[in-house]
Amino acid sequence: MAVDAEIEFPTIEFRSSDLKRGTEGWNRLCKRVREACETFGCFDVVYKNISTKIREDAFELLKELVEVPVERKQKNTSPLPCHGWVGPSEQVSVLYEGFEDADASNYDSVKSFAQLMWPNGHPRFSDTIHTLATQMEELNKLIWLMLTDSYGLREDSLKMNYKTLVRMMKYLAPPLGEYERGFFPHTDKPVSTLICEDKSGLEIEVNDGQWIKLTNLSPSSFVFIVGDPLKAWSNRRLKPVNHRVMMSGDKNRYSIAAFVIPNEGTIIKAPKELIDDQHPQLFKEFDFMDFFLYAISDPAKHIDSGELLHAYASVSPLVSN
Numbered sequence: 404m405a406v407d408a409e410i411e412f413p414t415i416e417f418r419s420s421d422l423k424r425g426t427e428g429w430n431r432l433c434k435r436v437r438e439a440c441e442t443f444g445c446f447d448v449v450y451k452n453i454s455t456k457i458r459e460d461a462f463e464l465l466k467e468l469v470e471v472p473v474e475r476k477q478k479n480t481s482p483l484p485c486h487g488w489v490g491p492s493e494q495v496s497v498l499y500e501g502f503e504d505a506d507a508s509n510y511d512s513v514k515s516f517a518q519l520m521w522p523n524g525h526p527r528f529s530d531t532i533h534t535l536a537t538q539m540e541e542l543n544k545l546i547w548l549m550l551t552d553s554y555g556l557r558e559d560s561l562k563m564n565y566k567t568l569v570r571m572m573k574y575l576a577p578p579l580g581e582y583e584r585g586f587f588p589h590t591d592k593p594v595s596t597l598i599c600e601d602k603s604g605l606e607i608e609v610n611d612g613q614w615i616k617l618t619n620l621s622p623s624s625f626v627f628i629v630g631d632p633l634k635a636w637s638n639r640r641l642k643p644v645n646h647r648v649m650m651s652g653d654k655n656r657y658s659i660a661a662f663v664i665p666n667e668g669t670i671i672k673a674p675k676e677l678i679d680d681q682h683p684q685l686f687k688e689f690d691f692m693d694f695f696l697y698a699i700s701d702p703a704k705h706i707d708s709g710e711l712l713h714a715y716a717s718v719s720p721l722v723s724n
């Protein structure tokens with residue numbers, strides 16, 4: 404997929420015939436996934452095992468969700484600051500609105516969310532979002548397996564207990580002819596992220612200050628994004644990508660993101676196979692939740708998002724990007 408005159412953003416199709424571990428097709432995919440995550444920190448995965456129907460249904464339901472009265476939206480709270488429902492404000496953007504289910508591959512969690520928004524519940528919403536979240540979680544697992552296989556590691560080198568937090572977002576079209584921020588630039592703090600969208604708007608920083616828009620994503624595309632913890636886990640091989648949403652045109656944009664949030668007490672550390680004389684250990688091992696809370700704390704507000712991992716866990720203050 405060409406998104407810029409010079410830069411070719413990687414699109415990788417996961418054909419069912421290549422998903423058998425150990426086959427040539429599988430090994431080829433593993434290599435491409437690893438290269439994309441090391442070079443760009445993200446890629447477009449075309450994955451037809453998640454049907455376009457379930458995505459379309461989810462976007463339709465999201466359009467219903469944004470219409471519920473504000474008093475109900477405000478019930479979507481979270482123990483984490485800046486999580487839960489976030490309405491249009493300077494905090495993210497006046498164009499932005501986001502809802503969150505912290506454990507969306509768990510049916511009861513989605514059902515409780517739906518009951519807050521629609522007092523009589525909304526089984527079709529619960530079924531659809533739960534199914535999509537579960538399938539995105541499976542896709543994420545597949546990508547993790549490709550990463551461990553490509554580094555010649557055991558599967559359990561990247562295994563942890565986690566929840567799949569799903570964020571459902573709406574971005575208003577900007578005033579006519581304008582090009583406006585929908586989501587500020589940042590690197591993701593969850594371990595990894597998968598995003599699907601109904602309209603382009605996502606942009607990534609490829610070189611210092613050079614942004615490219617991800618256009619022409621297919622109806623079966625999901626954007627996989629390397630989060631900061633994967634950089635620490637891989638001893639700086641994998642690259643968290645700085646990304647943002649910019650809005651233009653006259654259509655609203657809807658997106659659904661699935662984030663990997665490890666359970667309390669999960670330690671992020673590089674497997675010993677990824678540390679040697681040529682690759683000395685660059686990050687101290689750390690508790691994911693401590694890092695996550697640090698990243699949304701007041702002192703962290705003065706540090707660039709892409710520098711937070713270094714500020715928090717770098718072994719040496721001299722190590723930079």
Ligand SMILES: O=C(O)CCC(=O)C(=O)O
Nearest residue numbers: 572586598605648658660
């Ligand atoms: O809406 C999107 O496509 C991206 C949102 C995002 O980057 C995030 O929630 O971390």
Ligand SMILES: [Fe+2]
Nearest residue numbers: 589590591646
């Ligand atoms: Fe993000």
